[in-house]
Amino acid sequence: MSDSSPVLLQITGLQKSFRGPDGVRQRIVDVPAFTLAAGSQRALAGESGSGKTTFLNLIAGILPADAGSIHFNGVNVAAFGESRRDAFRAQNLGYIFQTFNLLQGYTCLENVLLGMTFGRGADRVRAVNLLKRVGLGDRLQHRPHQLSTGQQQRVAVARALANQPRLVLADEPTGNLDRKNSLAALALIRETCREQGTALLLVSHDRTILDQFAEVQDFHQLNQVFAEAAV
Amino acid sequence: MSIVAIVFRSLRQHLLSTLVTAVSVALAGGLLLTVWVVKTQSQAAFTGVNAGFDAVLGARGSQLQLVLNSIFHLEASPGNVEWQDFLEIQNNPDVELAVPLAVGDNFHGWRIVGTTPDLFNASEYAPGKKFELYPGGKWFDPVRRAAVVGSFAAEKLKLKVGDKFHPFHGLIYDEHKQHAETYVVVGLLKPSNTPADRVIWIPLEGIQRMSGHDPANATEVSSVLVKLKADSALAGFQLDTFYNKQGRRLTFAWPIGRVMAELFSKIDWFDRVLTLVAWLVALVATSSILASIYNSMNERRRELAILRALGARRTTVFAVIVLEAATISALGVILSFGVYFGLMSGVAEIIRTETGVVLVPLAFNPVMLWAPAVFIALGALAGIVPAVKAYRTDVARNLTPHS
Numbered sequence: 178m179s180d181s182s183p184v185l186l187q188i189t190g191l192q193k194s195f196r197g198p199d200g201v202r203q204r205i206v207d208v209p210a211f212t213l214a215a216g217s218q219r220a221l222a223g224e225s226g227s228g229k230t231t232f233l234n235l236i237a238g239i240l241p242a243d244a245g246s247i248h249f250n251g252v253n254v255a256a257f258g259e260s261r262r263d264a265f266r267a268q269n270l271g272y273i274f275q276t277f278n279l280l281q282g283y284t285c286l287e288n289v290l291l292g293m294t295f296g297r298g299a300d301r302v303r304a305v306n307l308l309k310r311v312g313l314g315d316r317l318q319h320r321p322h323q324l325s326t327g328q329q330q331r332v333a334v335a336r337a338l339a340n341q342p343r344l345v346l347a348d349e350p351t352g353n354l355d356r357k358n359s360l361a362a363l364a365l366i367r368e369t370c371r372e373q374g375t376a377l378l379l380v381s382h383d384r385t386i387l388d389q390f391a392e393v394q395d396f397h398q399l400n401q402v403f404a405e406a407a408v
Numbered sequence: 409m410s411i412v413a414i415v416f417r418s419l420r421q422h423l424l425s426t427l428v429t430a431v432s433v434a435l436a437g438g439l440l441l442t443v444w445v446v447k448t449q450s451q452a453a454f455t456g457v458n459a460g461f462d463a464v465l466g467a468r469g470s471q472l473q474l475v476l477n478s479i480f481h482l483e484a485s486p487g488n489v490e491w492q493d494f495l496e497i498q499n500n501p502d503v504e505l506a507v508p509l510a511v512g513d514n515f516h517g518w519r520i521v522g523t524t525p526d527l528f529n530a531s532e533y534a535p536g537k538k539f540e541l542y543p544g545g546k547w548f549d550p551v552r553r554a555a556v557v558g559s560f561a562a563e564k565l566k567l568k569v570g571d572k573f574h575p576f577h578g579l580i581y582d583e584h585k586q587h588a589e590t591y592v593v594v595g596l597l598k599p600s601n602t603p604a605d606r607v608i609w610i611p612l613e614g615i616q617r618m619s620g621h622d623p624a625n626a627t628e629v630s631s632v633l634v635k636l637k638a639d640s641a642l643a644g645f646q647l648d649t650f651y652n653k654q655g656r657r658l659t660f661a662w663p664i665g666r667v668m669a670e671l672f673s674k675i676d677w678f679d680r681v682l683t684l685v686a687w688l689v690a691l692v693a694t695s696s697i698l699a700s701i702y703n704s705m706n707e708r709r710r711e712l713a714i715l716r717a718l719g720a721r722r723t724t725v726f727a728v729i730v731l732e733a734a735t736i737s738a739l740g741v742i743l744s745f746g747v748y749f750g751l752m753s754g755v756a757e758i759i760r761t762e763t764g765v766v767l768v769p770l771a772f773n774p775v776m777l778w779a780p781a782v783f784i785a786l787g788a789l790a791g792i793v794p795a796v797k798a799y800r801t802d803v804a805r806n807l808t809p810h811s
Contacts, residue, residue, distance in 0.1 A: 239717060268719070294409040295719030
């Protein structure tokens with residue numbers, strides 16, 4: 178993606194803290210500035226417990242921010258109430274989880290259709306085409322437990338792209354896969370996002386995965402919580 | 409994929425608990441429907457049955473006992489009425505028809521009642537309906553030892569035209585009290601769905617002169633069924649005053665429906681207790697919906713978090729859970745009609761055997777509309793507690809599996 182691509186995501190002064198068991202609030206995320214261009218692909222590197230997942234959840238609107246702004250396509254979604262954040266997430270974002278988070282009672286096709294339900298509405302043809310694209314055209318009626326872990330992750334990829342999102346957030350998407358399947362799954366995520374013109378923000382601690390990206394950003398440097406701790 | 413589709417997939421996923429809970433609702437619903445329909449139908453039937461007559465004249469005593477004995481063929485006769493008293497009321501200008509009855513014998517426990525052919529020829533057991541015989545039968549000749557058997561009694565005793573039998577003395581069957589007389593079945597009544605179906609009808613004199621009966625009673629009858637003339641509006645009051653207030657020997661039970669209604673008002677408390685129990689069972693059943701869904705919430709927190717992560721609003725997951733509870737209740741309500749039909753058929757058969765009164769399980773009753781609505785509403789209400797839990801699901805915390 179060229180530098181001239183429009184900015185899709187612009188984050189300023191984003192902060193989030195949680196109250197610990199001792200009652201003391203502990204800051205988990207403190208990101209002064211972050212930008213992501215439309216259609217670009219970037220990896221965030223960081224160890225477990227560094228706040229990467231919280232950062233993604235803030236962008237997705239799953240968690241409300243304590244302070245700061247998240248401008249998505251020029252609109253500050255951090256100022257939205259919960260209901261609008263839900264609608265924003267359904268229409269603009271795809272989310273791929275380390276544990277896939279497929280609904281076990283649903284077939285592959287139903288899982289993908291469910292990804293569309295709260296956004297642009299269920300589109301069976303698109304759902305089938307997406308599953309064919311990820312190589313599961315012959316597994317439409319299979320339940321997640323009838324699939325291998327690699328196949329389950331492919332369903333999760335199809336579901337994340339179901340609503341033609343502007344941005345896909347991927348949280349350790351290959352964490353549950355072996356090396357061979359990890360690289361294949363990553364290639365699939367990147368290819369399909371590219372085909373759809375969708376930006377990708379992926380977090381991982383796996384060096385092999387991070388090495389596949391041209392743009393890699395160290396979350397430790399991005400998140401001022403660690404910088405403050407170091408001081 | 410609509411909310412309804414999500415609800416059905418969730419119910420499918422928890423099929424066993426869905427079915428168990430629905431069955432408990434079905435049992436409660438079936439019980440409530442049965443109690444309600446038996447209550448309303450039996451009250452209507454018992455207060456509506458009058459065998460086509462307005463009153464019963466009998467020995468001094470309880471009006472209820474007189475009606476139960478003469479109309480429903482239950483209970484013992486409170487005493488006898490002189491033949492002269494019968495003739496007197498028969499000749500009363502306000503009386504259209506008076507039919508004497510004599511009881512005191514049975515055949516294997518089925519009551520034998522002596523009467524005159526007027527009961528079959530001159531009266532209607534319901535407006536426009538006269539007793540009819542099956543083809544091949546005839547009405548008894550009042551001077552012969554012949555019997556016309558009610559349809560239900562004939563079915564249970566397996567009696568047919570031409571069969572012979574010896575009556576037994578008393579209203580309760582005792583094999584040592586067989587009379588010497590032999591009676592021939594000459595006709596079988598078509599079903600009238602009245603207590604008459606349970607009776608073996610013989611000529612009045614048959615009872616009066618049966619061997620072993622007191623000859624002194626040969627000129628008496630047990631009671632007289634009385635039909636007043638339609639244009640004699642005050643006749644009932646006048647006869648009530650004459651027999652019940654001025655006289656001391658006889659009882660005039662009039663109107664028959666009022667006597668039975670008094671019985672039901674006396675046992676109204678029993679109805680209320682039954683209804684209360686049925687409602688409590690309904691409450692327990694709908695509480696089981698709450699317990700079932702609430703208990704599943706822990707394992708479903710992740711599922712709900714995923715739905716939320718995909719963009720479902722809090723109100724959407726709330727609605728899913730409430731709709732799920734209402735659907736389980738609706739499923740139970742559908743099944744409850746099967747339970748109701750089974751229970752009601754059994755109860756109707758018992759009541760028909762014991763009293764001859766016919767209850768109809770398939771007859772419409774308003775409870776069949778409002779009870780399902782109440783059950784579904786209660787089910788939805790029961791879903792609110794787990795729905796609040798679903799509403800409060802912490803998405804971020806529940807997106808990762810908990811060990």
